[in-house]
Amino acid sequence: MTTGDAADLFAVFSDPAVVRYWSAETWTSVAFAEQSIARALDSYREQSEVRFGIELAQTGALIGTVNLHHFFPQNRRCEIGYALGSPYWGKGYAVEALEAAIDYGFHELRLNRIEADIDPRNAASAGVLERMGFRKEGYMPERWFVHGEMADTINYGLLRSYWDQRSSARAKRA
Ligand SMILES: CC(C)(COP(=O)(O)OP(=O)(O)OC[C@H]1O[C@@H](n2cnc3c(N)ncnc32)[C@H](O)[C@@H]1OP(=O)(O)O)[C@@H](O)C(=O)NCCC(=O)NCCS
Numbered sequence: 680m681t682t683g684d685a686a687d688l689f690a691v692f693s694d695p696a697v698v699r700y701w702s703a704e705t706w707t708s709v710a711f712a713e714q715s716i717a718r719a720l721d722s723y724r725e726q727s728e729v730r731f732g733i734e735l736a737q738t739g740a741l742i743g744t745v746n747l748h749h750f751f752p753q754n755r756r757c758e759i760g761y762a763l764g765s766p767y768w769g770k771g772y773a774v775e776a777l778e779a780a781i782d783y784g785f786h787e788l789r790l791n792r793i794e795a796d797i798d799p800r801n802a803a804s805a806g807v808l809e810r811m812g813f814r815k816e817g818y819m820p821e822r823w824f825v826h827g828e829m830a831d832t833i834n835y836g837l838l839r840s841y842w843d844q845r846s847s848a849r850a851k852r853a
Contacts, residue, residue, distance in 0.1 A: 680716050680719055680720070680730065680731075680732040680741070680744070681716070682713065682716055682717075684712075684716060684732055684741045685709055685712040685713045685716060686709060686712070687740055687741035687742070688712040688715065688716065688732075688741060688744070689706055689708075689709045689711065689712040690764060691741075691742070691743055691744070691762060691763070691764040692705070692706040692711065692712065692715075692762070693705060693706045693707065693711075694764065694765050696765045697762055697763075697764065697765055698762075698826075699801075699826075700797070700798035700800065700801040700804070700825065700830070701762065701825070702823050702824075702825050702830075704826075719746075722748075726750075727748075727750060728746060728747065728748040728749075728750070729746060729747045729748075729780075729783070729788075730744055730745075730746035730747075730748075731744065731745050731746065731776070731779075731780055732744055733745060733763065733772065733776045735767070742763055742764050742767045742772070743761065743762050743763035743764055743767065743772070743773075743776065744760075744761065744762060745759070745760070745761040745776045745777060745779075745780045746759070746760050746761070746780075747759055747780060747783075747784050747788070747793070748760060749794075754791075754792075755789065755790050755791040755792065756790060756791060756792040756793065756794065757784065757788075757790060757793060757794070758793070758794045758795065758796065759777070759780065759781070759784075759793050759794070759795050760795075761773060761776065761777060761780075761804075761807070763776075768803065773803075773807045774807060774810055774811070777807060777811055778811070781793060781811060781837065781842060782842075785839045785842055785843075790839065791838065791839050792836060792837070792838055792839070793813075793836070793837045794834065794835065794836050794837075795808055795813060795834075795835040795836075795837075796822075796832050796833075796834055796835070797832065797833055797835065798823075798825070798830050798831065798832070798833075799818075799831050799832075799833050805833070808835045808837075811837060811845075812837055812841045812842060812844075812845045813835040813836060813837040814835065814836060814837070814841070815833055815834070815835055816834045816835060816836045817833070817834035818831065818832070818833055818834070819831065819832040819834065
């Protein structure tokens with residue numbers, strides 16, 4: 680992302696529907712987006728997080744983000760997070776963006792495992808993860824305090840071996 684993406688990023692995270700299951704408040708000014716982009720660029724330089732902007736191919740507008748974070752290099756693992764602006768839900772864009780970010784994690788960063796932690800009520804997020812081949816690994820009650828209430832977590836994990844099997848099965852079908 681660049682500082683020029685602030686207005687588009689603000690449009691995504693100022694929508695209460697987008698942050699419904701996100702452990703952050705709804706953004707109320709573009710300054711939140713500017714700070715978030717500055718943090719993302721610092722983290723990229725420090726190699727502690729990689730946050731990609733998701734662009735709409737036709738217009739180049741930023742419509743969401745996907746990030747790899749909480750790296751444990753010695754154990755070759757990290758976590759993944761993602762969000763799209765609500766006008767862009769249900770069009771397959773999350774699948775496209777996560778496939779690119781996961782490929783980058785396994786093949787460029789040479790990770791072995793990617794983890795995700797989602798609210799059990801977030802059916803769209805579960806749909807994306809399961810489509811990617813993530814497996815449910817655990818359940819943690821009341822792990823987060825989100826928008827005034829305790830929220831449970833389902834833990835998901837994706838191993839490089841599952842990803843490679845998925846990629847070769849798709850290549851055979853093509
Ligand atoms: C989660 C999110 C990124 C999904 O994006 P999306 O572009 O709508 O997802 P896709 O269209 O690529 O769909 C991916 C899969 O999820 C399924 N899915 C999407 N929305 C769904 C819903 N509301 N209920 C059930 N399944 C759903 C799709 O059917 C698809 O599976 P399939 O290909 O096997 O049919 C989007 O809803 C979002 O930004 N939500 C707010 C932010 C958020 O909650 N992020 C996750 C925090 S852990």
